[in-house]
Amino acid sequence: MDSEEIALVVHMHLASKKKKKRRYWVHPMIMERRVTSLFHTLYPRIKEDEGKFFNFARMSLTTFEELLHILTDNLTRQDTNMRASIKPEYKIICTLRYLATGCSMTDLHYSYALGRSTIGVIVKEVCQEIWSCMKDMCIPQPTEENWLNIAAGFDRKANFPHCLGAIDGKHIRVIQPKQSGSLYYNYKKFFSIVLLAVCDADYMFTYVHIGLYGRTNDSSIFKQTQLYKRMVDGTLRIPVPAQISRTVNEIVPFLFIGDEAFGLSENMLRPYGGRNLSQKKKIFNYRLSRSRRYIECSFGILANKWRILHRPIDVDIELAEDIVKACCILHNFVRKRDSYKFEDAITTPDLPILERDNTSRGNHRALAVRDIFADYFINEEGELKWQYDMI
Template sequence: MDSDEEALLLLLLLKRRRRRRRQKRTFWVHPILELREQHGQFHHLFMELRSDEEKFFNYFRMSKSSFDELYNILKSHIKREDTIMRRSIQPEERLAVTLRYLATGCTFMDLQYSFRIASTTIGKIVRDVCRNIWIHMKDMCMEQLTKDKWKDIINGFKKNAQFPNCLGAVDGKHIRIIQPAQSGSSYYNYKNYFSIILLAVCDSNHMFTFVDIGSYGRHADSTIFEESCLYKMLQEKKLNIPPPSAISQNGPLLPNVFIGDEAFSLQENLMRPYGGKNLPEKKKIFNYRLSRARRYIECTFGILANKWRIFHRPLNVNVDFAVDIVKSSCVLHNYVKQRDGNKFEDTFEGLPYSIIHSTQQVRPGGPMLTTIREEFANYFVSEEGKLDWQWNMI
């Protein structure tokens, strides 16, 4: 048998195999899924939920008014046209499926049987809606960082955390994922699981002001921060940050700073705690006061995860899809916080994230930077800046 005959025989075998595969498909749409409009969760339950505000909030993690506003913003972007073969899934149902996926952490297969929509279709719906939430709502829910906005943030931290000249609390969190194909150890972190990193900055109202999502799990906070667009704009003086100001009467002018943990390096606009053990009292007080302000980012992550329970398990999707999920969840966090506030149960449970610690020694900065930190420390132990109970906490 020559090569042409072998090729022809192989082609015939492939055609026969494809024909057999086609013959195995008994249904165009499975009978269970055909009953979506009669028994699907959206058609069967949605109107009943609308009659009870508390149950609606529990189901969708937002109030009816917030859902309706969100729907009106997104409906033209997530609507799909009917075809000769079938009717499209309406945008309200597409939004409901996505919110339920984020709120419960159910798999696409679980949602298939409750909403009577094929799991592959649900995956496409969720990704499409998440992308549109980020594209069309990011600027609305994460306000542009103007000079007035910075002043509001600074005043908020001074009032709520008693930390002056603070631009926000910054930290990074591991988002657990299933190992991506052919990724090697890039996403494998020091906690011995696979993750992408959410680097975020928040204000004293537990609102995200900046997020950077998708870095490898093995990377350190300082590396991610210094590669972010926020850091680049900070270095290029493009963030409209207010000029340095005194934090005490007749004191020196001090820069406005972000605050982070020991994983970050000390920089002109980034403050970190003193390192080492057996510190003198003044340094311990400084570390405690900085920690009080830095807690806001930890609490923000906790609220995010306890509202959107998708983060209580590893994300079993590809990395790009996982990034879309995290982006949309951060936007929805701000959106719901602005309109509905916090529910007690959103803040009650422990954090499912892992705190990132630096695995390398970070240089503490030059003399000028350590002097700036020393001025903050002096203020916190002065009569003007002390808290009466702070010595009880060290």
Template sequence: MFPDVLLLLCVAAYMRRRPRTRRYWVHPMLQERRRKGQFRTLYRDLRHHPEKFFGYTRMSVSSFDGLLAKLKDALRRQDTNFRLAITPTERLLITLRFLATGHSYAALHYQFLMGRSTIRYLVLDTCKLIWKVLQPEFMPTPDVPMWEANMQLFWEKHDFPNCLGAVDGKHVRLVMPAFTGSLYYNFKKFFSLVLMAVVDPNLKFIYVDVGAYGSSHDSSVFQHSRFGVKLRTGQMTLPPPRPWPDTVEPPYPCVFVADEAFALSEHVMRPYAQRDMTHKKVVFNNRLTKARQVVECAFGILANKWRIYHTAIKMQPKYAIIVVKATCILHNYVRTLDSMTIEEEEGDLSNSALVTLPPATLRGPISAIHNRDKLADYFVP
């Protein structure tokens, strides 16, 4: 009987509780959004000063307009009798400002005079749309002609033959996620998720995989990613083996260059270990590093342009994945339309919020070791 009586008392106490009422339907300060908000007071002036507009949104006016045209229909919401909908332009501007600065929802709340929950929703919704709309055009699945163009550019710019792209994985800092234990706690003693990427010689992302636990190793993340599985099982559409430049035979497979954190394989070329180094191995490592630096530069530009990477992202991992994917596709979009170069980016590209993982100790197959030795001989005839 006692549990039943206790339950009845709890129900009675709940029913007697004074219902909570909202003090405001819309806070008086937020009602001034269309008159005093940053979108109303600043946006039009920024468009008359392209350099200021670029600093504010991290893209040119023409790129912003093009992006808005692609997203406008999906971002438009219906006006009601109670309130007017937030315009697509304002939604996109707030999202780009969030990505470009890393400001909290609270900071944007005071800048744009909009509710925190509203900003949170529209930022995530817009990031999803950015990836969905831009990915087919600005990060398509490569075909053989695209791979062959990359090989030609890698040889012309970085003196590395049969190279399709550079691979690397980086940590994206997170505020400690709830109820995850040590899954996101990495060897650098902070919480993160892994951004795995393949980059072309123009510093654009060919492929990204986001969301692996920070405690995971680069080699493991790559092998279990969709790209790594297709590469390992032969499902990737790659150019056939071919001789290196200025040689006739034999043909060698096309490869992706990577650092010591990756395992050597038929299509992944990594440097020699630092022990027992010879002149030939030093030359090979230098040539490979020169080609592999494109992925480091791409990560540096990404972090310096979208400065949400300069601090720990205050989101649950599933939402941080959405934001990171949006910045990666925006990176390709801006580099395609604005033709940015490394020298035009601000900041030190080597000092980024993205941290490299430690070396792997896996030994590659005999055929891959043989191909690496032959390539080292090719560099030092």
């Protein structure tokens, strides 16, 4: 086959793959139903009832109006001769229902009289704007004052001093990305991306990292985050070490608490390993677990409010990451304004935890810090009367 024949074959192949000419700019059925969609019929009536609106949008009307005010400028588009643009309020409500119910984009296509591809574009656009416009407001960069306030919250509510936050990671189910092989296939034998988060004693996320491969070695997930890198290089603005109480003379660093998936270090505490533990070590593990439950509860509130996280997210991996980011931002945004709703945590979400890592023992200083806490939890000042009944 000479060069001319090769060129002809290539030309014919490319011609066969040309995009099919659109039959309609907007399908007539969609245009006919646009005025009878949920946004134009049910939504105005729901806005008149505060309780119904909260159930519909997963936030109060006041909070929604603030969200709309923040995003309107970035979501507004110009009308054209071809069609009128979709209003920002329409886009946001459509996206919130997708995140809140976990329904498919095809369901929204029929309910809101928008094209299936248009729904996908809207969800991506709104999720990206939520992250870019609201990240600094909802998950601000920590300062030393912020860390001290968080530590005071854990000391007051969980009786755990010097705690900068509870940390954990969860596998978010996704449909296998194209041409990804086993990169996203985790030890639980399904495809996922990893959400690693830190929370305070008010169930607010203070740090999130989203998008690591599901098959990533769980003991190294934390080490790939900016939080770890800044903790190691000293730029995280962690307060200087201090005494944890008047009866403990040792200077103790401020630190994060996690489970066995995280390596022990001076700024990271994990439980004692093994089975035949002394009473002191069992008490420490109980107190650590009691404080670490804040991150478990935070994940529970997150997934039960934004139920897209209850099922495998069936979009491309970039949009899946945008969706998880938007859910985390909305979690903080709504919680700060509307507080806690009991129905948010009625069910336990299926968000598998990270695989346990029993290889990292920590250096001598880290081991000593853990022992100081263990001793404090059984002395007269630091003990809780009921803790001995829990082991």
